[in-house]
Amino acid sequence: MAKLLKQPLKLALIQLSTGADKAANLSRARSKVLEAVHQHGAKIVVLPECFNSPYGTKYFPKYAETLLPSPPSKDKSPTFHALSELAKEGGCYLVGGSIPEYEESTKNLYNTSLTFSPTGELLATHRKVHLFDIDIPGKIRFKESEVLSPGNKLTLVDIPEYGKIAIAICYDIRFPELAMIAARKGAFLLLYPGAFNLTTGALHWELQARARAMDNQVYVGLCSPARDMEAEYNAWGHSMVVDPNAEVLEQLDENEGILVAELKEGRIEEVRKGIPVYSQRRFDVYPDVSEGKIRWEE
Ligand SMILES: O=C(O)CCC(=O)C(=O)O
Numbered sequence: 001m002a003k004l005l006k007q008p009l010k011l012a013l014i015q016l017s018t019g020a021d022k023a024a025n026l027s028r029a030r031s032k033v034l035e036a037v038h039q040h041g042a043k044i045v046v047l048p049e050c051f052n053s054p055y056g057t058k059y060f061p062k063y064a065e066t067l068l069p070s071p072p073s074k075d076k077s078p079t080f081h082a083l084s085e086l087a088k089e090g091g092c093y094l095v096g097g098s099i100p101e102y103e104e105s106t107k108n109l110y111n112t113s114l115t116f117s118p119t120g121e122l123l124a125t126h127r128k129v130h131l132f133d134i135d136i137p138g139k140i141r142f143k144e145s146e147v148l149s150p151g152n153k154l155t156l157v158d159i160p161e162y163g164k165i166a167i168a169i170c171y172d173i174r175f176p177e178l179a180m181i182a183a184r185k186g187a188f189l190l191l192y193p194g195a196f197n198l199t200t201g202a203l204h205w206e207l208q209a210r211a212r213a214m215d216n217q218v219y220v221g222l223c224s225p226a227r228d229m230e231a232e233y234n235a236w237g238h239s240m241v242v243d244p245n246a247e248v249l250e251q252l253d254e255n256e257g258i259l260v261a262e263l264k265e266g267r268i269e270e271v272r273k274g275i276p277v278y279s280q281r282r283f284d285v286y287p288d289v290s291e292g293k294i295r296w297e298e
Helices: 022-040 078-090 172-176 176-184 197-218 266-276
Strands: 011-014 044-046 093-095 101-103 106-117 122-127 132-135 140-143 156-159 164-165 188-195 221-223 241-243 248-251 257-263
Touching: 011 221, 022 044, 022 078, 022 101, 022 257, 078 093, 078 106, 101 221, 122 156, 122 197, 132 197, 132 221, 132 266, 140 221, 172 176, 176 188, 188 197, 188 241, 197 241, 197 248, 221 257, 241 257, 248 257
Parallel strands: 011 044, 044 093, 164 188, 188 221
Antiparallel strands: 011 257, 093 106, 101 106, 106 122, 132 140, 156 164, 221 241, 241 248
């Protein structure tokens, strides 16, 4: 049977230091992506959630870019064009973290991830499906839904040389249905640009990554911004790649850095053979929800 990951893959996650200056964020992202490609041989490179702006509801309207109709003009979305040119310059697949998006026709704001091919073509747009609304007294309150609207599609990208990858954003990882559906549709890798915080990061960041990998026996990558204790929102950092056996392959600390992981062709099949939950599912006892009505990114 064909392997889900068709050939070995060097995956890079850029744990970027970001600040208030959008142009500086874009230029820093460019130099780190090119470093990942030229010095480490990365073929798929991932940026973090909200990599072109500070993370916070009050910043989203100010930093938002208009992506539709696609392709947008350079005035309306400098980030779209910077990412497209960067993917082309680096000759890599680029999962462009996420950016605040403004949709003119609805006046809605979204938290949106753009993925480009090595020719600079837009392959996928994922709007964060689950908005991060939490309130842990004395620790953290954050309500994305005060300004953002949710996306309503799952995102799976078919990369001819490697196979299918699923893209979702941060809080989306807490909803195992998304991961499960993507895995059952043949994804070898689940990628989550994300910015957990010092409270839930310590509790759940690694646990979520390993749980999604364990349940689905696929690779999982989480890409965070670097931690900045001067910023209002302190990201957890610790970008990581977990293998299909739920082992952490590589993990950064909280500082800026480039994580490079080697994903092995055949590892998913090896793990699934060893612990055969994949073939032991009892769809006669419970339905396979991935066969249900699912909204995909078109
Ligand atoms: O789920 C969490 O604990 C953090 C989520 C988050 O920070 C986000 O969705 O941006």
